[in-house]
Amino acid sequence: MMITNNSTHLNDDAILNVALNVLTIEAQALMDLTRTLDINFVNAVRTMLACKGRVVVSGMGKSGHIARKLAATFASTGTPAFFMHPGEAAHGDLGMITADDVVLALSYSGKSDELMAILPAVKRHNTKLIAMTGNPESPMAKLSDVHLLVKVEKEACPLNLAPTASTTASLALGDALAVALLELRGFSADDFARSHPAGALGRRLLTYVANVMRLGDDIPAVSSGASLTDALLMMSQKRMGMTAVVDEAHKVLGVLTDGDVRRLFEKGVDVRTLRIDDVMHPNPHTIASDVLAVSAVEMMQTHRINQLLVVDQDHALVGALNVHDLFAAGVM
Known part of the structure; x- marks a missing residue:
């Protein structure tokens, strides 16, 4: 079925206004995060810092894409980490998780079926669980050792359906975790260079x-x-x-x-x-x-x-x- 919409005839100014509205909503979501940040963030950082294994980051759908990026950011800034797809975890990849690890699970609803299917098993391993959700009363939040709230007033999507502001907030909060850990570990430019030997960045950091x-x-x-x-x-x-x-x-x-x-x-x-x-x-x-x-x-x-x-x-x-x-x- 073809869906028609008069909005396809937006003029240039209207298109720019759409972009402006999206950026304004997402910027507001980040500002709201600064007001809800609390001791749970500190507890999450301390938990990850004390981790003797690796930080296992997981999420489904759009949250999964954010989780994959955060795992890469942690790994490149001194916190050993990897991304685990929750669907694959239920079919054997859970064997990669040990009691020395910390799991960081992302789900805005806090009740992703794929994550909820594996998190009880994670807890049975005595693995610490940090949940990042938009609902402090969700099943994931209640199951976690530390809950990070990323609730946004609304999505930038005009239908308030597509994850936009919520994924931006999750990404920013994850980056804040990575940078806080970087600071606490005393991670230096030389350390960064050793994990980025290729490309323009590596050349800038490794060429004398x-x-x-x-x-x-x-x-x-x-x-x-x-x-x-x-x-x-x-x-x-x-x-x-x-x-x-x-x-x-x-x-x-x-x-x-x-x-x-x-x-x-x-x-x-x-x-x-x-x-x-x-x-x-x-x-x-x-x-x-x-x-x-x-x-x-x-x-x-x-x-x-x-x-x-x-x-x-x-x-x-x-x-x-x-x-x-x-x-x-x-x-x-």
Whole structure:
């Protein structure tokens, strides 16, 4: 049967108003959560923190999709977790749960048939149960060790049927659990990097300056006292848009960039008569090789520069990098 609806002829403003209404309702649902948050949230966090096994997250339908996402968030932020489909649990997957685990069950009604079929067995394992529902009087709430309330005034669906505001609230409350646990565990950026080694995020968290800097003969450098002509030749050969100026111990004294050279030509300066020491920038910005490459990105953005010299603890030149090196490494 085909269903017709005059709303299919909504104009652009009406469509935007629909979106605005959805976002307003869901934002209000999150604000309502802040007013109902209580000691049960603390108890849930403490229960999960004390867990010697894993957090087993489960839910059916739309709540199941939220549960799957939350399990992934817990696992990536220092709380071992996995998603268990309640239908599969009833056919053998319950064997994965032990008394050392904690089960986090999501159901807005609090009476999902699939969950209610397995939760008594979970309790017989002496496994702690945290229920996240919209009804504190529901069977799941009464069966749980800790109940988290996610009641919303209404769904964003105009029929007040499709889970929308309620799933948003459940997702946000689950994220709050994950972040609270992250804080309590002292989970660091290095810990995060170890669980996210691939992709752009992994590159940003695992790539150090030493991994991307130019070394040896690829470093543009001239000695103090060199002619400006020699410095220009060095800059042309190394194609980094700069050259370092170093002393006999290879310690950095200054830097000359292609921008400096352009300004000299604009002033009509005879470059053949100048020494590098006359025009270099003394005490240039430098960075160590053992810091994250993303720190080099931040330094370049802060100081509006495109190149950096890499030095050791004695301020001796050990490398160089420019913005193109960081782009190629995928850290910006």
